[in-house]
Amino acid sequence: ATDSDDGVNAALRYSLEPSMVQFEINESNGFIYTAVKNLDRELRDRYIFQVYAFDTSLSPLTATATVVVNIEDVNDEWPRFENATYIFHVSESADITSVIGKVRATDLDLGVGGMVEYLFVHNPAHPNPPFTLSKEDGTITLTQFLDYEVAKRYNFVVTAVDLGKPPRNSSIDVQIQVLDENDNDPIIAFPNRDNLSVVLNLDVSPGQEIIRVIAHDSDSGESGRLTYSISAQNNST
Structure with missing residues (x-):
């Protein structure tokens, strides 16, 4: 700022509006500096505030200017x-x-x-x-x-x-x-296909276990759980 008066009436001092804590001003030359270590553009990308210039006379006169500070981005954020x-x-x-x-x-x-x-x-x-x-x-x-x-x-x-x-x-x-999908057929492990015969004693009793079929299914859950049944009987003697 300039002042056309002479002497102390022309000497100027500068100040910022009190609420602007992010910046400070040199009261003698009007240079503005940051008052905080870091300004985060992601939190605030622009500051608008008032600067006051006043002379040092007994009845000081004051001028006001609006300052706009745009914060430039740097790559300081992580994905x-x-x-x-x-x-x-x-x-x-x-x-x-x-x-x-x-x-x-x-x-x-x-x-x-x-x-x-x-x-x-x-x-x-x-x-x-x-x-x-x-x-x-x-x-x-x-x-x-x-x-x-x-x-x-x-x-x-x-x-x-x-x-x-x-x-x-x-x-x-x-x-x-x-x-898992039900994409695997059950496999009978015993008896195997090479020998499907069972030898029984003549005195076998009704309800007596004569053979145990062993089978497995590679699917999981209910798809891998097996039940057994006889599909046909041969009653020939």
């Missing part, structure tokens, strides 16, 4: 996933290209610093997982046929990386649980 962990379910009979699920992370930074890509973290237990992860939107898609009897679940880690400099990333645990 944040919407869930603490992800669990998806897929039938073992699902078709290839079926969408299993989707992970999603957001980043509060602006521009490329707020853009996120998704990556698998290599898991030695599943070096060639039967699905892909979309780098752009986090969609998980089936790429191979599943078999519950071979693998009941897949555990892996997904990382979200922003495109800022330097890039920041966050990771999340993901589990895909394979749902």
Whole structure:
């Protein structure tokens, strides 16, 4: 600011409105500085406040100006996933290209610093997982046929990386649980097909156990529980 008077009437001092605690002003030259260590654009991206200039006369005169401070963004935010962990379910009979699920992370930074890509973290237990992860939107898609009897679940880690400099990333645990379908026939283990005959004593009593059939089914739950029945009887003597 300037003052056309002479002497003390032309000497100026500066001040800010009292409520503006984020900034301070040099009362002699009017330079404005930040009064806090960090300004967070994600909390507030603009400050508008009044600056006062007044002379040092016995009856000081005052001028007022409005100052606008726009906070520029830096890549100081990490991607944040919407869930603490992800669990998806897929039938073992699902078709290839079926969408299993989707992970999603957001980043509060602006521009490329707020853009996120998704990556698998290599898991030695599943070096060639039967699905892909979309780098752009986090969609998980089936790429191979599943078999519950071979693998009941897949555990892996997904990382979200922003495109800022330097890039920041966050990771999340993901589990895909394979749902069993009734796709396995019961198998009779005993007696085997090479010997289906049973030798009986002539004095066998009614209700006496003469043979125990052993069978199994690889399906789970009710689909793997077996019942037994005789489909035909041979009454020949």
